[in-house]
Amino acid sequence: MGFTLKDIFDVELLERMLNDLYKLVKAPLAIVDISGEVIVQVGCTSICTEFYRKDQISFKQCMEVGIEDDLDISSSHKVLECHNGLKMYKAAIVIKGTVVANVILSQFLLEAPIEEKIVFEAKKYGFPLEIFKTVHYKAQIITYKQLEQLVLFIDRFVAVLNDIIEKRFTYKELEEELLSGYDVLGSAYQQLSTLDDDLKINISKLKEKDNELINSEMRYFKLFSHMSQGLVVFKVINNFEKATDEYCVVDVNNAFETLTNINREQLIGKTLTDIRNQFDFSLINNIRDLINNDSKKPFEYFSKKLNKCFDILAYQFSQDEVVILISDITREYDEAILQKKQLMDTVIAMGSMIEKRDLYTAGHQKKVAYLACKIALEIGLAKDRIEGLYIASRLHDIGKIGIPSEILTKPDKLSTAEFEIIKSHPQIACDILSKIEFTWPIATIVLQHHEKLNGTGYPNGLSGEEILLEAKILLVADVVEAITAHRPYRPSLGLPNALEEISNFSGIYYEADIVDACIRVCSKNDWSKMMEEALDDSNSSLLKV
Incomplete structure (x- = not known):
């Protein structure tokens, strides 16, 4: 049945x-x-x-x-x-x-x-x-x-x-067999009724034991004893005097001891405050924030002492208990660092191609990238997006590889026809970069880096929210660096003129928040020193952005 x-x-x-x-x-x-x-x-x-x-x-x-x-x-x-x-x-x-x-x-x-x-x-x-x-x-x-x-x-x-x-x-x-047998054994019902009652009592007792087994196995399951990840169980201690909660270690699994080289005896019964000296202060603060904010997002922590990188996540275990799950991601961390280095080596090599053709603008892309990332940091752009902005900035003029050398290096001001040819470089760059699979929209950022807020830019006359934030930042950085740089047809116009230009057209060509951030960056830093640092490829690591 x-x-x-x-x-x-x-x-x-x-x-x-x-x-x-x-x-x-x-x-x-x-x-x-x-x-x-x-x-x-x-x-x-x-x-x-x-x-x-x-x-x-x-x-x-x-x-x-x-x-x-x-x-x-x-x-x-x-x-x-x-x-x-x-x-x-x-x-x-x-x-x-x-x-x-x-x-x-x-x-x-x-x-x-x-x-x-x-x-x-x-x-x-x-x-x-x-x-x-x-x-x-x-x-x-x-x-x-x-x-x-x-x-x-x-x-x-x-x-x-x-x-x-x-x-x-x-x-x-x-139970089904017993019920079906009632019809067949009707004549023996009286004799079997006593046995039936005894059987039901035994089944009830077995179900009670079964429920005890469920509770025992579920507890075993909750403790994750089969996992290779490190586990620490904290119990919430209400601190009414300070109007805050403290957290006390009530259990630690074997994997945690192996990963951290700390014995559970050193942790059981201790609070987060007690164990600060055994760990980095920033780690304890991050764990406390993770618990207090009920965050479902893990954070990465690199231990210099252990030379390991950990992924740390908090789970609400019960009403008054929290589990911290620690995974060793050192291998993935090392691979990510290597991949980023290889990516940056490739980006630097590609960015150098155009500068080899145009000695007057040598270093321009490096300087623009450095300034763009400083502006992005100032406005609080996420680290991942800053990484994409840096790569786009290092490659934003790669489309000039399709522009005749005599136009790029012309010592006089360009004619209208020549400038129209120059204006094709964002599309050329986009055509090149769109064939490469990036994590970020690099080709689109580069395509839009000459678009202006009021729609008077090129190549597509985009305006307002049609333009990516990264492209808006890149435009401001590009304009400031270009005005302060020497050109074949004129000397440097100086930083004050550059800042005056973006201020005059703030909210018209350029995003006002980005202009304000750029002015703050240039005001609190030495411009010459920044440009020297920008030319040093050792400062180009994505991890230092």
């Missing part, structure tokens, strides 16, 4: 267990039977139902395109991707060799949405563009490393469920 999951498990118990798992993974979870019924769910949003199932045409398209295998995770289950771009991970719940339901980690992405890709995929599969955009920007982003950890959690959770199901199924079969 067939059984459903709800025949074996009480829905409230399933909901409690799934909620415990959710406290660890902090990602949308659901248990769905093979008929499509959602038995329990936690953390899920209405991304799919809200934008697809209400629109029958889109829903039909979604069902027709189906899903495809996406990642190769070391598991007996699969990570799937719908053509709407969202990921899901399914782990099977099995009764007697038959899949009756799935535990699903759903509605997430593995990387930030890319506008161009969203437009392409929506058009390719026939989804409404605005709905398709909204789906992606509302979805939770999970890194590959986090996904591997979440898969471990879910697989262990499903293993516990399947083990419990096996035991409970035996009880259910026995």
Whole structure:
């Protein structure tokens, strides 16, 4: 006789267990039977139902395109991707060799949405563009490393469920056999009734022991004893005198001891304040901020003492307990540093090509890149975007490789026709750079670096928000450096004239906030010294931006 999951498990118990798992993974979870019924769910949003199932045409398209295998995770289950771009991970719940339901980690992405890709995929599969955009920007982003950890959690959770199901199924079969036997053994009912009562008592006792086993295994599961990541469990201590919370170490796993070379005896019972001397002060402060702000984003920490790089993440373990998860990412960190160095070596080499053709502007791209990044730092641009800005700045004049040398090196002022030829260099640069796969929109930034706020720039006459922020910064840095530099047809006009130029056209050609930031940078730094530092390629490392 067939059984459903709800025949074996009480829905409230399933909901409690799934909620415990959710406290660890902090990602949308659901248990769905093979008929499509959602038995329990936690953390899920209405991304799919809200934008697809209400629109029958889109829903039909979604069902027709189906899903495809996406990642190769070391598991007996699969990570799937719908053509709407969202990921899901399914782990099977099995009764007697038959899949009756799935535990699903759903509605997430593995990387930030890319506008161009969203437009392409929506058009390719026939989804409404605005709905398709909204789906992606509302979805939770999970890194590959986090996904591997979440898969471990879910697989262990499903293993516990399947083990419990096996035991409970035996009880259910026995109960079914007993009920079916009543009709056959009607004449012996009186004799069997006593045995039936005893059997029910025994089943009740076995279920009590079964529940004790669930609690024991779930606790074992929560402690992540099977993981290679370091774990520290903190208990919240309310400090009413200071109106702040303190955190006391209550448990540490073996992996943490191995990763940090610190024995658990040195930590158990100690507060974050107590252990400051055993760790870098900044690390303790970052951990405290991570807990207090309930941040779901990990931060990287490099230990000079251990010569290791760690990825550190906080999970709300229970109402008054927090788990800090520490992963050794030294290898990935070293590889990233090497890749950045190789990238910068390539960028420097490409940037040097045009300067070899135009000795008068030698060093121009370096100086512009240095100033642009100083401005970006001043306005608080994210480090990742500053890295992209630096690369675009080092390559912004690469399109001049397609301009005749006699025009580039002409000692007199250019004619109108010659200037029209010069104005083609952003498009030439874009054509070159668009063939290279960058993490940042380098080709677009370079294409737009002569566009002006009021639409009078070139090559496309863009205005306002049509222009990328990085391109606006690059324009200001380019203008200031060009005015202060010597040209074949004139000497340097000096920094005061450069700042006067951008001030006069602030809000017209140039973004006002960027102009103000540039003036602040130039006012609190020695201009000559900055330009000397810009020419030193040792200052070009992305890590120093």
